[in-house]
Amino acid sequence: MRFALPLIAIGLIFTSCIPAADEPTIDRLKPIDVVPVPVDPEPEPEPEPEPVKRGKITAITADWCGPCQQWKAECLDDLRRVGWEVEMIDDGVGPYPTFTAETGGKKKIWSGYSDRSGFIAKLRDLLSQTN
Numbered sequence: 739m740r741f742a743l744p745l746i747a748i749g750l751i752f753t754s755c756i757p758a759a760d761e762p763t764i765d766r767l768k769p770i771d772v773v774p775v776p777v778d779p780e781p782e783p784e785p786e787p788e789p790v791k792r793g794k795i796t797a798i799t800a801d802w803c804g805p806c807q808q809w810k811a812e813c814l815d816d817l818r819r820v821g822w823e824v825e826m827i828d829d830g831v832g833p834y835p836t837f838t839a840e841t842g843g844k845k846k847i848w849s850g851y852s853d854r855s856g857f858i859a860k861l862r863d864l865l866s867q868t869n
Contacts, residue, residue, distance in 0.1 A: 792821040792865070793841025799826065803834040805851040812854045839864050 795817060799806035817824055833849040839861060840846075846864045851857060 791823070793839060794823040794825065795840075796825045796827060796838040798832060798834065798836040799828055800834050801828065806835040809835055809851040809857065813857055841865060842867075 797806075797809070797814075799810070801807075814824060835851050836847070836849045837857075837860075838845065838847045841864060844864055844867050846860065848860060
């Protein structure tokens with residue numbers, strides 16, 4: 739009798755784990771219909787605004803000219819980004835660099851480049867004359 743009770747308990751446990759014929763098992767489960775969920779596409783990035791046309795700068799430079807190369811490195815990309823049209827002329831004659839800036843019917847011509855702040859000051863002076 740001592741062994742009968744545990745054997746009956748084990749039998750009940752095993753029989754309760756076996757599904758009846760009408761209970762679903764993994765083999766008898768139907769596949770679930772997968773419904774795609776619409777996903778919003780990533781929004782288009784807003785285009786960068788067109789820069790305000792400021793005027794035109796003609797720069798006469800030379801490949802061998804140190805101040806010309808310094809000006810190109812410090813100013814050229816930024817000038818174009820903020821709306822200046824920049825025309826580059828590489829010639830072998832004259833003082834370098836030489837700049838002609840035109841905006842609003844005004845024109846300023848100067849030669850030489852020492853630093854960015856001095857160049858920007860000349861452009862600001864020209865812009866203040868046109869306002």
